[in-house]
Amino acid sequence: MRVFVFNMRGRPLMPCSQRKARLLLRENKAMIYKYHPFTIQLTYTTGETKQDCHIGIDTGSKYIGAAVRSEDKVFWKGEIELRQDIRSNLDTKRIYRRSRRNRKTRYRKPRFLNRKRRDEWLPPSLQSRINHTFHWIDTLSSLVPNPILHIEVGKFDVAKMINPEIHGVDYQHGQTYGFFDERYFVFARDNYTCQCCGKSKNKILNTHHIIYRSNGGTNRVDNLITVCTDCHTSQNHRKGGIFYQWQEQHKKVKQYKEPPFMNTLRKRIFVAYPDAEITYGSETTPKRKAMKLDKTHYNDAIVISGINEIKENPEEWLLIKQFRKKKRSLHEATARKGRKKPNRNQTRNSKNTPYYKGFYLNDKVSVFGKSGYITGFTSNAAYIKDENNDYITLPNKTYKQVSINKMKLECHNNNWQYIIKNAV
Template sequence: MVVFLINMHGEPLMPCKPKKARLLLQEKKAKIVSRNPFGIQLLYETNSYTQEVNIGVDLGAKHVGIAITSEDKVLAKGKVELRQDVKVAIETRRTYRHSRRNRKTRYRKPRFQNRSRENGWLPPSIQSRVENTFFWIDKFYDLVPHPALTIEVGKFDVQKMIDPDIAGVAYQQGQTYGYHDVRYFVFARDNYTCQVCKQKGKILNTHHLLYRSHGGSNRADNLVTVCTDCHTHENHQSGKILGSG
């Protein structure tokens, strides 16, 4: 890792090694201007030799990966964890307000006639991700010289990857269409029969063929019907009938 460096006029320079930054701070030739990421500012005039720096951003739903490179060297890399509690926080606020109204205590009056949305409106959870992502991009822009930004955006049509001929309303009618949830679909697909002992009339569970801890999903094609008599800790051990996940 490196320490970000700016000159005494606030202009970014090439990052330096932690050892050099530590010596500059000990000799009172620099001061700390940022702690996350860590950056210092020089307190004396110096040459401003710089190189082109690329900021690479890999977007995700829960994390954003950021890598800073110059020529063939990786100067810094890290992962930003995005907030996942925005929707829950808004629902909690709504519950508190509703409770205050029912108790006839002091509250903000409900607003129903003025709830217009501006152009470009995004749901609060998405807006939080966008603002958080650009917050970190702007922060690194201020710490590196001549930055060039590269953003990797992955778009996948998962349903079309499974069924290349899918079109139209079929996108709303997936594997579990018409069932309460994926478990009931799996039970019906397996004819309410345990796939281990091949018996009916027992209490049923769904078992992951490829365990979640190994990268398996909750899709129906990764689930199988198993009764409680067979869905035991012993059968999940390595070498047993359910231990292949």
């Protein structure tokens, strides 16, 4: 990958090769501006010949593909992995909050002036992904001169995905139109027959969630089946029961969480980047196949950038993951026994400490000849995971803690993890 370059005034110049960047740093003609994406800043005046740089962005609900190119040369490519755990974290926080209100805790007066939401409000899980998408678009645009944005967006019709023959007024009726409620629609769809034992006569029928709501399932009729009371027991709900076996034998339930997000993201992109060149997946796929590129997010971004012929394409690409550094908990959910002070006044548990002796969570360190990321602290030790999310431990030892004295800091990453990979 090329190295991004800033001049003495902090303005972007054309990226240079890694060899040239090493020579400039060795001769003290440049200094490291930031590590990821690797950027240097010149310490002397130089010519500023610039070309138009094109940035391709392949938007998505889980991964974002990005590429930077000029003419027929690809300078940089990578993928950004977005967080998918925000909703589950909010559900956990909601459980803790409700349990506190039922306990004998400090009194807080009720508030009634925080019930109104702004017009452009979105759920936190959607807003987070949109914010991070815009963050990386703006970051890449600030690293190159004369940036021209090319963004691929998606437009989905969820009703037509469920029923391809839908048209006209059927959009207002929905699947359960004409039925008393969703429960009776599920019974009629399944011919009033238990989907586990296949019996229908003299049986009391219930509806069952295929994917449990605790695991992210919804109340949509596509996630409900008809079962009888003989099969709908607590024992069959356990792992290895009839319901788990039924789910393995049948197709997975189709989820329609991503299409609404992509529709919302498309509208926000039109407002935030009115000058960007917009494209769609139906145009990207045939171009990528014609250029004989594999199906990856960064290859899609290269095609989206509008390139016609590739003469330079780096083998390395950068995988960027977001890391949750702070748990934001005032205290543990369950107070431990033996404490002399009230739980609200206790110091934060050491496992929630964001830094210790000059090291911070998510810092990249080297230990035992391996590189990894700090994921937690304990007494004078830390937990370190490698790129494959496996713990780095002492040779021939079973415990996971590594002493602080044996670690060497490589770089500070803040909330993001950066992994350089080679294209297959």
